[in-house]
Amino acid sequence: MFKKLDRNAPCWCGSGKKYKTCHQRFDDRILSYERLGHIVPTRDLIKSEKDILGIKESAKINIAVLDEVGEKIRAGMSTEEINDIVNDITYKMGGIPADLGYEGFPKSVCTSINDEVCHGIPAKDIILKDGDIINVDCSTILNGYFSDSSRMFLIGDVAPETKKLVEVVRECVEIGLSKVIPWTFLGDMGSAIHHHAMKHGYSVVREIGGHGCGNAFHEEPWVSYVSKPGTEMLMVPGMVFTIEPMVNMGTARIFTDADNGWTVRTADGKPSAQWEIEVLVTETGHEVLSW
Ligand code: MF3
Ligand code: CO
Numbered sequence: 001m002f003k004k005l006d007r008n009a010p011c012w013c014g015s016g017k018k019y020k021t022c023h024q025r026f027d028d029r030i031l032s033y034e035r036l037g038h039i040v041p042t043r044d045l046i047k048s049e050k051d052i053l054g055i056k057e058s059a060k061i062n063i064a065v066l067d068e069v070g071e072k073i074r075a076g077m078s079t080e081e082i083n084d085i086v087n088d089i090t091y092k093m094g095g096i097p098a099d100l101g102y103e104g105f106p107k108s109v110c111t112s113i114n115d116e117v118c119h120g121i122p123a124k125d126i127i128l129k130d131g132d133i134i135n136v137d138c139s140t141i142l143n144g145y146f147s148d149s150s151r152m153f154l155i156g157d158v159a160p161e162t163k164k165l166v167e168v169v170r171e172c173v174e175i176g177l178s179k180v181i182p183w184t185f186l187g188d189m190g191s192a193i194h195h196h197a198m199k200h201g202y203s204v205v206r207e208i209g210g211h212g213c214g215n216a217f218h219e220e221p222w223v224s225y226v227s228k229p230g231t232e233m234l235m236v237p238g239m240v241f242t243i244e245p246m247v248n249m250g251t252a253r254i255f256t257d258a259d260n261g262w263t264v265r266t267a268d269g270k271p272s273a274q275w276e277i278e279v280l281v282t283e284t285g286h287e288v289l290s291w
Contacts (some may be wrong), residue, residue, distance in 0.1 A: 005024075047214055055213075061090055083111070146214055152169070169273040172193045177286060181235065186234075209222055237283045
């Protein structure tokens with residue numbers, strides 16, 4: 001799948017160095033996994049230093065937006081007001097909300113409450129109330145670079161069992177992150193998340209997963225959190241993807257709202273929670289770019 005380069009040709013990565021002193025060993029290592037039948041990343045999924053700096057600048061906006069939402073969020077507030085905060089901070093900092101107009105999505109952020117799994121649409125008449133849990137999923141474009149992360153917020157006095165769901169999903173993401181190790185597999189990460197959720201009696205949504213991210217909103221690979229160790233794509237330094245499991249208190253089954261075509265809900269009406277981070281695979285492990 002790699003175009004073979006002459007050892008003395010300039011490296012494909014744009015470093016200006018000769019291939020043999022730059023990415024040749026890296027490519028050979030990837031090819032050795034491919035020969036064993038593993039799924040391996042294509043070159044376009046390997047971010048350059050410039051790309052990584054660009055994604056980090058974009059992520060500064062994403063993080064600032066979610067920090068500000070965290071400061072202001074409270075019972076009595078509409079999800080439209082959250083959308084206003086996202087627009088306000090994003091444009092002030094020079095970015096563009098990536099959600100707005102994405103495949104026709106009508107707003108600048110996703111706000112998913114209680115049994116809503118993801119893709120909730122902010123509206124003036126959706127008012128946060130005491131005991132709600134909400135996921136605010138924010139994505140930013142800056143100079144063509146994409147950042148994507150989401151956080152859960154507890155509104156007032158949340159039932160202990162619901163609070164626990166939110167905490168366990170956070171742990172799931174941390175455990176998944178600890179499995180982001182170069183030259184291991186996305187399935188190692190996904191299965192660790194799945195197991196932690198199952199240990200607490202929860203289920204993990206299968207149909208919607210994470211994704212490569214950075215030079216586009218959604219890149220390869222698609223990332224599952226119900227995968228098996230040693231399967232899925234090989235993680236190599238320079239890859240950037242999201243860890244964003246959607247974990248349900250009850251059934252894993254979901255459905256999409258037929259009226260708006262976006263909002264995904266649990267089939268049994270029980271709560272669902274999700275945290276999302278954007279992660280870079282490094283030579284020694286990982287770096288979180290957006291949270
Ligand atoms: N931010 C979501 C993700 O994590 C995607 C939302 S797309 C939208 O991939 F159109 F619903 F905004
Ligand atoms: Co995402």
